[in-house]
Amino acid sequence: GAVVSQHPSWVICKSGTSVKIECRSLDFQATTMFWYRQFPKQSLMLMATSNEGSKATYEQGVEKDKFLINHASLTLSTLTVTSAHPEDSSFYICSAREDRRVQAYEQYFGPGTRLTVT
């Protein structure tokens, strides 16, 4: 149980185009999901907290218009990198907490999406 999937697992796009990354909780409901970014051999940096039915909360320094987040259902959150540039190339990881477990503190992570912008 508690599986989170991401799609696509990797994507290459041209500079100036937009890319959408999906994050799904497969066997549980998640009101709250998180989006992280990770550069090679570095730690995860939280980008935003995604809440079903409301606007995402972005961390300081993260451009809202650049990284659009939509949490349309209790099992799906999407991250759209708009007008991508080479500096947006990174590993994007989502995570989710299981709603059903009120005292759940651990997060379940997706396998990540490798974005390369050429």
Add this chain to the structure above:
Amino acid sequence: SQQGEEDPQALSIQEGENATMNCSYKTSINNLQWYRQNSGRGLVHLILIRSNEREKHSGRLRVTLDTSKKSSSLLITASRAADTASYFCATDLRYITDSWGKLQFGAGTQVVVTP
């Protein structure tokens, strides 16, 4: 922003040896969690220790927490080649400065276990 600092940055050991890594953080926490990441993959939750706990075990893992020193350690006993991965500590500031249970990750320790 990153809350935790981990040391060592990298650790190379042989199978059967123990691996110890440390994590320090800056603010009060609700709980501290350890995750493992295989190269190019997502993270897997290993163990959670609450702020009122001092030690916790799970299989070959032992975690300690010293809130007075704002530090935690992860010990992997009798390591195996399959333990090769990066290990991250993450602090949960829920009910302290955050209501969502956001995690702030340390820099990570890269562990290589050779057969």
